[in-house]
Structure formats: structure tokens, C-alpha cells
Amino acid sequence: MTDTTPGAVLRGAVDLSSLRSRAAAPAAPAEGAPARSAAPGLVFDATDESFGDVLELSQRVPVVVDLWAEWCGPCKQLSPVLEKVVTELAGRVVLAKVDVDANPQLAQGFRAQSIPMVVALVAGQPVPLFTGAVPEQQVREVFGQLLQLAAQHGVTGTVPVDGAPDADADPEPAEPELPPLHQEAFDAIEAGDYARAADAYERALAADPRDEDARAGLGQVRLLARVQGADLPAARAAAAADPTDVDAQFAVADLDVAGGHVEDAFARLLDLFAALSDDDRAPVRERLLELFGLVGDTDPRVISARGRLSSLLF
Numbered sequence: 001m002t003d004t005t006p007g008a009v010l011r012g013a014v015d016l017s018s019l020r021s022r023a024a025a026p027a028a029p030a031e032g033a034p035a036r037s038a039a040p041g042l043v044f045d046a047t048d049e050s051f052g053d054v055l056e057l058s059q060r061v062p063v064v065v066d067l068w069a070e071w072c073g074p075c076k077q078l079s080p081v082l083e084k085v086v087t088e089l090a091g092r093v094v095l096a097k098v099d100v101d102a103n104p105q106l107a108q109g110f111r112a113q114s115i116p117m118v119v120a121l122v123a124g125q126p127v128p129l130f131t132g133a134v135p136e137q138q139v140r141e142v143f144g145q146l147l148q149l150a151a152q153h154g155v156t157g158t159v160p161v162d163g164a165p166d167a168d169a170d171p172e173p174a175e176p177e178l179p180p181l182h183q184e185a186f187d188a189i190e191a192g193d194y195a196r197a198a199d200a201y202e203r204a205l206a207a208d209p210r211d212e213d214a215r216a217g218l219g220q221v222r223l224l225a226r227v228q229g230a231d232l233p234a235a236r237a238a239a240a241a242d243p244t245d246v247d248a249q250f251a252v253a254d255l256d257v258a259g260g261h262v263e264d265a266f267a268r269l270l271d272l273f274a275a276l277s278d279d280d281r282a283p284v285r286e287r288l289l290e291l292f293g294l295v296g297d298t299d300p301r302v303i304s305a306r307g308r309l310s311s312l313l314f
Helices: 051-057 073-088 104-109 136-152 180-190 194-207 212-227 232-241 246-258 262-275 282-295 300-313
Strands: 043-045 063-068 094-099 117-122 125-131
Touching (some): 043 073, 073 180, 125 136, 180 194, 212 282, 232 246
Parallel strands (some): 043 094
Antiparallel strands (some): 063 117
């Protein structure tokens, strides 16, 4: 989790200019009328192709962008919290969800080195909020600061909430509580203590080796621990300087996976595996298998990488 608070715009750090649509900005509302902005809903999926419309929408109402991936455990914990808080704000903020694996241009534009990553858009400008899973109270506090910042820039519109659930309808069943060790791991992730989270997941696996959620969570927190505080440019420079330096290649591959560049990470490690002698290959194979499990055995990118690994082995 970063300590950045709304107010420091990511000028120079994020370039979204290529994703702007050529459509004209929506007309201003009549004088004295409340600003209302067309949007797919309070919560919607955004893509590389549709992001120009999202930027235009941010001229009227703050847009929170949730960069996530299907394989990301903390993303699955954070996203429902974001959706809950956005819904409670009743149209004063909208949430655009971006799958970084399916939308590489946005992942690159936001320089998403790790996910979940949450950024806001105010009048077309990106504003950093936080990375990593954070508790609900902190989300509420940051969103409150975001609304203050938006007001300072004249972005005070709302979107219709006609599609909100009927208050008289039967409430949806509550989400089941996490098993104790999973909850312990999630609490540790919120605190940024990945070692304690890994320990909790390891104990969950010791109790039930078939606990696939614990296995996936363990892989995720190990990855988060390895990339925490990493300097991507320095890591890439070290890897380029010595293509057979295993630790240097591991560092970049971890950062690529954390940033959603899964195919790049697999290609890097497979090239490294091919370049090494048989005696030096074991750690690379182990890292590949760990990342395969993290991304998911049925993912097409994993299936393809496994096929190349098999051909290199035999």
C-alpha cells in the first residue's frame, strides 16, 4: 500500500493521451441544473478501446479505476469493498474496473507494477489512491479526500442511479466468512505483512493440502513480498547486463507478472532455462511452476508456456 493521498497528480508518470477518444466533450448542463453524466452504471468494465469515454466522463464525475486480474487474490478481496463504497456514494463517484491481462495498453499507461492498483481520474487527470488490499475504513477516507479534490477542480456532477437495487427487494445473501487462517492471512496482507500472510496460508495448506484458495494465496503473497519496494528500471538494467544471471531475471519476471505482463515473464524465464546448463536449470523450473500455479493451470498462457517447457526438457 502506498502512502500517496489524492492531490498529487501523476503528471509524467502516467501517459493516457493515446487512449483519449476524439469525441467531443459532453455539453454542459443548463444553468442551474445539476450535472448528470451518462455512464454504463456506477460500476462497469473499462477496456483499452472504451477508455476514451471514461476520460470524458471524468470531466463531470470522479472516476475510480480498479486495476485487477483474475489470478490476483488481494484483488478479489478489495474489489467488493470498492463496489460497496461507490454504491453508497449514490452517483457522486463511479468505478471503472480494468482487467490488466485483457487490457495491456491501460496496464502500461498506468504503469501498474503491482495489483490491485487503484487510481482516480479527475477532469481527465490521473490521481494516485493506493496499491494493495486496504481496509474498508481507509477506502472511505481516501474517497472522501477524492471528493474534496474533485470539488476543488469543479468536478461535482453525478450519474443516474436508477439501476440501483430496490430498497424493498430481498437482500442478497451475505458473503460467507473466510476460514480463520484465510482471514488471518488477509488481515496480514492489509497490514503489508506478507511473511505473516504466507505463514497463515502455509498452515492452512498443512491442515488441508487440497485447499486451492490457500495455495493460490500463498503464491500471491510470496510474489508480493518479492516485488515489494523493487525498482523496475534498475531490475531491467541488471537483467539486460547479464542475461544468464538467474536472480536478475527472476526479479524482472516477478515484476512483469505483478504488472500483468504474464507472457513476457514466461518468455523471459523460458529463454533463461534454455540458455542454462542442465545442472543450473532446477531453480528456473521451480519458479516457472510456481508462477504457473499463480496464474492458473487452465490459463492459455500457462498452457502455451508449459508446452515450451516440456519441449526444452525433452
